[in-house]
């Protein structure tokens with residue numbers, strides 16, 4: 342990811358990530374890709390939410406792609422055709438802070454002429470006031486920190502070290518435990534959305550990747566009801582789950598080559614195949630303690 346920063350973000354603290362210099366910038370207490378800080382600032386200052394907008398939110402590698410596919414399909418149910426057949430979910434739902442650089446969706450997120458389904462990795466505290474104060478709904482997906490870390494390790498090795506040895510996993514654990522990774526600190530990001538969802542359950546739906554895996558029909562129905570599009574027809578839930586399933590999406594032509602990095606294993610507990618007990622202890626004593634205090638994941 343290219344580093345670029347304007348006057349607004351130039352003086353903010355920067356650190357190396359995955360051996361790439363100055364790739365992360367700290368803004369409002371969280372680490373972001375340096376190139377995304379300016380678009381994030383613009384979003385916070387300029388975005389005006391509509392009451393019927395829906396904002397998906399997540400830390401990277403927690404199930405964003407799945408949530409995009411599910412939410413898009415729920416909001417479009419009843420319409421003919423299945424856009425997922427020919428579009429990667431990231432091309433259907435723009436990630437606000439990276440859309441100006443990636444142009445995945447070719448969409449002006451500031452065009453408020455119709456309701457929008459958008460996504461961001463930004464923490465709750467920096468969301469625009471109009472998102473917080475309007476009736477716009479927020480859906481957050483969280484995932485166990487250990488599986489997120491392993492998913493992140495594979496992903497950033499593809500992005501930053503394609504032709505080199507992967508970053509030693511021990512060093513990835515260091516980045517993770519110190520909170521120096523996109524969206525970090527992990528526990529602070531989760532805590533902000535978790536606490537706000539408890540305070541305003543009508544405003545924020547807090548989902549867990551593991552629960553969607555273990556109780557897919559129940560969790561998908563929760564999303565549909567929250568978005569005001571409950572399932573009414575026989576077989577609808579099953580059909581939608583199949584459409585958005587890892588197994589189906591991974592095999593589609595559109596999700597091969599460049600998009601293949603979004604579909605790795607899609608399993609719960611894969612961390613057990615990678616983390617040593619020392620690495621596990623380090624995570625438990627840092628990220629784990631904070632999440633345990635919230636009653637989450639530990």
Ligand code: A3P
Pocket residue numbers: 399400401402403404405406407410488491492493495585586587588590603604605606607608611
């Ligand atoms: P793994 O690396 O553990 O396989 P994100 O979308 O936030 O980048 O998260 C990526 C993780 O979600 C990856 O986890 C990926 O395989 C998994 N994933 C992607 N699509 C999925 C789907 N339709 N169902 C379940 N998991 C999915």
